[in-house]
Amino acid sequence: MREVAIKVENLSKLYALGQIGTGTISRDLERWYARIMGKEDPYAKIGQTNDRTTKGSSDFVWSLRDINFEVQKGEVLGIIGRNGAGKSTLLKILSKITSPTTGKISIDGRIASLLEVGTGFHPEMTGRENIFMNGAILGMRKYEIQRKFDEIVDFAGVAAYIDTPVKRYSSGMYVRLAFAVAAFLEPEILIVDEVLAVGDAEFQKKCIGRMKDVSVNEGRTVLFVSHNMAAVKSLCTKGLVLKNGQFDFYGTQYDAVVHYQSSQIASSSFIHEGEMDLAPGNQNIRMLRFQAKPLIGDVLSISSGVQFEVEFYNFKENINLDVTFELVNMDEVVVFHHGAFVCSNKDSKKSAYIVIGKLPPNLLNAGNYRFNIIFGENQRFGLYSKNDVIQFELTNESFGTNSKTLPGVVRPEIQYEIVNL
Amino acid sequence: MAWTEVIEPKSKLFDLKFKEAWHYRDLLSMWVKRDFTATYKQTILGPIWFFLQPLLMTIMFTIVFGKFAKLSTDGLPQVLFYLAGVTIWNYFSESFTKTANVFKDNASIFGKVYFPRIIMPLSIVTSNLVRFLIQFFLFIGFLCYYKFTGNPSVQPNLMILVTPFLLVIMAGFALGAGMIISSMTTKYRDLSFLLTFGVQLLMYATPVIYPINSLPEKYKIYVMANPIAPVVETFRYAFLGTGAFSWISLFYSFGAMIVLLFVGVFIFNKVEKNFMDTV
Numbered sequence: 001m002r003e004v005a006i007k008v009e010n011l012s013k014l015y016a017l018g019q020i021g022t023g024t025i026s027r028d029l030e031r032w033y034a035r036i037m038g039k040e041d042p043y044a045k046i047g048q049t050n051d052r053t054t055k056g057s058s059d060f061v062w063s064l065r066d067i068n069f070e071v072q073k074g075e076v077l078g079i080i081g082r083n084g085a086g087k088s089t090l091l092k093i094l095s096k097i098t099s100p101t102t103g104k105i106s107i108d109g110r111i112a113s114l115l116e117v118g119t120g121f122h123p124e125m126t127g128r129e130n131i132f133m134n135g136a137i138l139g140m141r142k143y144e145i146q147r148k149f150d151e152i153v154d155f156a157g158v159a160a161y162i163d164t165p166v167k168r169y170s171s172g173m174y175v176r177l178a179f180a181v182a183a184f185l186e187p188e189i190l191i192v193d194e195v196l197a198v199g200d201a202e203f204q205k206k207c208i209g210r211m212k213d214v215s216v217n218e219g220r221t222v223l224f225v226s227h228n229m230a231a232v233k234s235l236c237t238k239g240l241v242l243k244n245g246q247f248d249f250y251g252t253q254y255d256a257v258v259h260y261q262s263s264q265i266a267s268s269s270f271i272h273e274g275e276m277d278l279a280p281g282n283q284n285i286r287m288l289r290f291q292a293k294p295l296i297g298d299v300l301s302i303s304s305g306v307q308f309e310v311e312f313y314n315f316k317e318n319i320n321l322d323v324t325f326e327l328v329n330m331d332e333v334v335v336f337h338h339g340a341f342v343c344s345n346k347d348s349k350k351s352a353y354i355v356i357g358k359l360p361p362n363l364l365n366a367g368n369y370r371f372n373i374i375f376g377e378n379q380r381f382g383l384y385s386k387n388d389v390i391q392f393e394l395t396n397e398s399f400g401t402n403s404k405t406l407p408g409v410v411r412p413e414i415q416y417e418i419v420n421l
Numbered sequence: 422m423a424w425t426e427v428i429e430p431k432s433k434l435f436d437l438k439f440k441e442a443w444h445y446r447d448l449l450s451m452w453v454k455r456d457f458t459a460t461y462k463q464t465i466l467g468p469i470w471f472f473l474q475p476l477l478m479t480i481m482f483t484i485v486f487g488k489f490a491k492l493s494t495d496g497l498p499q500v501l502f503y504l505a506g507v508t509i510w511n512y513f514s515e516s517f518t519k520t521a522n523v524f525k526d527n528a529s530i531f532g533k534v535y536f537p538r539i540i541m542p543l544s545i546v547t548s549n550l551v552r553f554l555i556q557f558f559l560f561i562g563f564l565c566y567y568k569f570t571g572n573p574s575v576q577p578n579l580m581i582l583v584t585p586f587l588l589v590i591m592a593g594f595a596l597g598a599g600m601i602i603s604s605m606t607t608k609y610r611d612l613s614f615l616l617t618f619g620v621q622l623l624m625y626a627t628p629v630i631y632p633i634n635s636l637p638e639k640y641k642i643y644v645m646a647n648p649i650a651p652v653v654e655t656f657r658y659a660f661l662g663t664g665a666f667s668w669i670s671l672f673y674s675f676g677a678m679i680v681l682l683f684v685g686v687f688i689f690n691k692v693e694k695n696f697m698d699t700v
Contacts, residue, residue, distance in 0.1 A: 015698060016698070028608075092697070093428065094428070095534070096428060096535040097531070097532060097533070097534070097535055097697055098694065098695055098697045098698055099429075099430055099695055100429070100430050101430060102430060103429075103430070104427065104428070104429050105427065105428040105429075106424040106426075106427050106428075107424060107425055107426040107427070108423075108424050109425055110425065111426070113535070115533045115534065116533040116534075119530055119533045119534045120530055120534075122455060122459055124458065124459050124462045124463070125455065125458060125459065129455070129458070132451060133455060136445070136447050136448035136451050137530070137534055137536060138534065139444070139445065139536065140447075141444075141447055142447040
């Protein structure tokens with residue numbers, strides 16, 4: 001029978017949003033007073049689920065809510081979810097960097113977490129000194145590091161520079177050395193955040209190989225958080241999907257990835273069900289449906305393109321009806337503000353309309369986007385507008401050997417001409 | 422089933438996790454070492470700074486308080502008097518200031534990896550102890566010079582044997598007070614502004630630049646209420662032979678230190694689990 005390595009029960013974490021620091025003394029006193037009077041925490045009860053698309057009325061948000069799962073020994077659990085789904089919070093609690101608000105985690109075995117490579121590296125110290133320092137921070141004893149020292153140096157491929165201060169290292173060497181220390185840790189449970197997103201392609205392969213080694217040959221438990229679905233599928237044996245801080249799905253890694261990708265599409269759509277009077281809108285317009293889906297393939301990604309559709313019911317007759325779409329990215333930058341006339345000859349009818357827009361593939365960069373919609377008359381008078389109707393994520397795709405998300409609002413395909421003079 | 426570890430919202434009050442901290446003892450020694458190698462790299466004078474800091478302070482005190490203000494030094498050579506005060510005081514003030522900023526200074530490391538946080542304040546006190554020893558030898562050098570040039574007022578005595586005890590008290594104060602302040606600065610940043618000022622004020626409330634015997638009787642009691650005062654006075658009494666020394670006041674110091682240390686550890690323990698959410 002397999003044994004349980006990690007058991008998570010009813011785990012929740014409450015975070016304060018916005019400004020911390022102003023008025024906290026009075027708030028602290030208020031909370032303290034409520035506690036001694038045996039009342040509920042006046043600020044906790046209004047916490048909401050972690051949905052960043054709608055700004056809550058509360059200053060507190062449940063970053064994780066009632067999470068339950070178990071990890072068997074020797075299993076590799078992939079944790080997936082959108083940005084802000086609570087993955088990092090879960091890792092932080094598991095690594096004891098912060099504590100849960102409620103709930104309990106029971107762990108059997110020594111745990112080591114890699115939320116970052118090279119923690120505690122000091123630029124002035126040599127590679128050798130940093131290996132020892134970093135190892136010690138990760139909980140290794142000196143003799144353990146001593147024993148593994150040659151392997152670590154060999155894995156990182158920096159033998160020639162081991163007594164040089166790391167500030168003289170190239171960034172690639174630095175990262176390789178940092179990962180190497182972590183790769184040779186010997187905990188029973190290893191927690192890995194997306195540290196694989198460093199180094200060149202060859203080194204990434206080496207890292208994935210090393211992690212497979214750890215789980216398959218050495219029988220250790222690994223928790224792995226990643227946006228890289230290919231890595232999750234090839235490395236993990238189980239998958240856990242989080243959504244808005246809540247449990248969404250648990251199953252084999254394949255099922256989890258499929259579930260996650262299909263829920264991506266679902267979350268990027270708004271469909272009103274029920275009475276039309278209750279649909280968002282007013283006496284002029286009622287919005288019934290708004291969806292964004294890939295033009296090509298099943299997953300919204302950089303190369304899939306985006307088809308967005310709105311279905312609405314118009315009540316105003318004989319006007320020049322227009323609809324404008326506004327796409328906003330995570331940095332609150334308006335990517336475009338663009339629309340079309342639904343009727344341009346003062347001939348609008350009391351009926352339902354569908355407007356479909358198509359964004360070509362290889363235009364937008366990867367990231368999260370939101371749609372705002374504005375219905376207007378003659379492009380001058382607003383009839384109805386709604387912000388954040390839907391949100392969707394364009395997943396990243398490698399650009400050459402670079403698998404990181406590149407900076408920039410757009411990521412178009414550009415034809416280059418090279419002239420050698 | 423026996424779990425190796427259970428993570429829960431609240432920890433026990435005085436759960437010091439000594440066993441865990443002991444496992445990380447290599448880390449403590451490495452922090453101390455790193456502190457030394459990193460601090461003086463790329464400075465021209467390097468480790469000489471260890472000597473220069475107390476020396477410059479002593480020279481400044483000699484000029485300002487000795488020559489201009491003409492404060493009493495209990496008949497002792499001014500340089501020796503100030504150097505003694507500065508040496509023991511610096512151990513406290515530097516350990517205290519650094520401990521008080523421990524969360525702020527190490528937020529980036531604390532946010533990425535777990536190790537018993539208490540390691541950090543302990544390493545600060547330890548590395549300052551090494552620094553103290555270096556400065557202590559400087560002081561002994563000056564002491565020998567004055568002793569052998571036949572200055573009759575310099576009378577080292579057997580109380581020298583209490584020195585380790587004095588250091589324990591100072592370390593305890595620095596740890597206790599530092600941990601309290603550091604825990605509170607994670608939420609109320611205002612405190613870190615007050616800190617520098619507070620340490621200076623505390624120095625004047627401690628007989629560092631004046632002997633307690635030079636005070637009018639009615640103020641003496643207030644200064645002696647400051648639990649750091651007896652430590653400084655005893656240190657000077659042991660090495661120089663003059664100063665107000667009594668076992669009672671020394672044990673008062675010790676008691677105050679124990680209380681402060683307990684409060685500090687208690688608050689630190691409470692804060693370390695969640696400080697990443699507020700810092």
